[in-house]
Amino acid sequence: MNNYIAVDIGASSGRLVKGTLHNEQIELQEIHRFDNSFAEKGGHHYWDVDYLFAEIIKGLQQAKQEGVDSCTLGIDTWGVDYVLLDDDGKRIHDVYAYRDGRTAQAADQLHQAISRSAVYSKTGIQEQPFNTLYQLYVHDSDQLSRAGQIVLVPDYLYYRLTGKIMNEMTNASTMQLLNLDTKEFDADLLALLKLRRDQFARLAAPGERLGMISPELQKRYDLPACELIVVPTHDTASAVVGVPAAQDKPWAYISSGTWSLLGVERSSPLNTPAAMEANYTNEWGAYGTFRFLKNIMGLWMIQEVRREAQNSHNYAELAALALEEEPFRHLVPCNDNRFLNPDSMIREIQNSCFETTGEAPQTIGQLARCIFDSLALTYRDSIHELQELTNETLEAIYIVGGGANNELLCKLTADIAGVEVMAGPAEATALGNIIVQMISMGEVPQLHDARRLVASSFKVKKFSPDPIQEQHEIFARWEQIKTKQIKSKR
Secondary structure, eight states, X not given: OOOEEEEEEOSXXXXXXXXXXXXXXXXXXXXXXXXXXXXXXXXXXXXOHHHHHHHHHHHHHHHHHTXXXXXXXXXXXXXXXXXXXXXXXXXXXXXEXXXXXXXXXXXXXXXXXXXXXXXXXXXXXXXXXXXXXXXXXXXXXXXXXXXXXXXXXXXXXXXXXXXXXXXXXXXXXGGSOEETTTTEEOHHHHHHTTOOGGGBOOEEOTTOEEEEOOHHHHHHHTOOEEEEEOOOOBHHHHHHHTOOOOSOSOEEEEEESSSEEEEEEESSOOOOHHHHHTTOEEEEOGGGOEEEEEEEOTTHHHHHHHHHTTTOSOHHHHHHHHHTSOTTSSOOOTTOGGXXXXXXXXXXXXXXXXXXXXXXXXXXXXXXXXXXXXXXXXXXXXXXHHHHHHTOOOOEEEEESGGGGOHHHHHHHHHHHTSOEEEOOTTHHHHHHHHHHHHHTTSSOOXXXXXXXXXXXXXXXXXXXXXXXXXXXXXXXXHHHHHHHHHHHO
């Protein structure tokens, strides 16, 4: 029986998950879990990538202790954040976290030199203040000139394990530097940043067998004999691979975690002016696909509220408290940048509500209800946009990731959007990571077969839409709140 290990690292936690195929079922076992967060230093926010590497080593040691002598290994993390390496392969600078405030004005500054429409036409990537394009634009020019290689976080972790440099393409696409036509780094954008193509490693596709873990590491730490497989290193790209869409009817996905990524899988990009206006992105996916999706603020909001409340409730308790509250009383436009990294999420939500309606949520239950109602309404907006942009009627929405466990949010989404919701598996990201390893090693033929395997291996809960009382009034008030928010920005 082959052992496949997924290293799956998100913005708040990471884990190593072992997958095996037994009796035509995928079986998962969590081997090691660890916390993750960025930290403030000298007025900026950074990731501790040495810590992440050390935790991967700990997880592999644990796997060896549990009898795993050999395995394949794939790594996925979040996108956009990068590591600068000198000509000797040493880090030049700490790794900035994408929520750091240094890029607040970067987009406006960069687009004085090249228009937003020109960049979108080239890359198809939505404008987000934290995109790598904008991060590099404001990065110290001396450090950039000394960089022999610029790689994203998961590519760096692969490098630490194998000594081999590459830029995995699904994650590289989030940099807003890849050209949709040439399938390469865009020469004009590199020139604007005063960077060269040879400062970026070759693009590698999911499924490539990269090579064995460093013999030195294996011996020093008593690790399994690991063959590194290039997986979709952007966690959303792996999560989409793990969607159990075994049916042929048109479907969308919501990869629901710290962020909610809502979109469809396409065989070609859709970088039209209308798609740009709606701020949809065309990130590259596994096996020649594109993730046509929209970033929505996601469960970050409830994570921060919970943290500020000293973690006094778990997420199931927060959903139960929300269920007891009056629905749709308090609403906020989730994608407002004020919620990206506020000093206090609770205060920011309260201020937003007060600015638009004159009252604000006070209890933890009211805050949770505000977040879940607002997220569901934001999902509805994006689903309608998505159908208009693709000229396709969606018949199912698959919610995967941690948000699949939130039955209140899943049911709200079905009711408000008027579309059947299929929730699960929560482990879609690790599953997608492992599936690509299985396909690479020939144990599963192709993606379609893998998705059928996921559907038969894991429970997926269906939520059918029911009518909402006074929905027209709710939708009208939601539009007013969004309009007031836009006016207040001006």
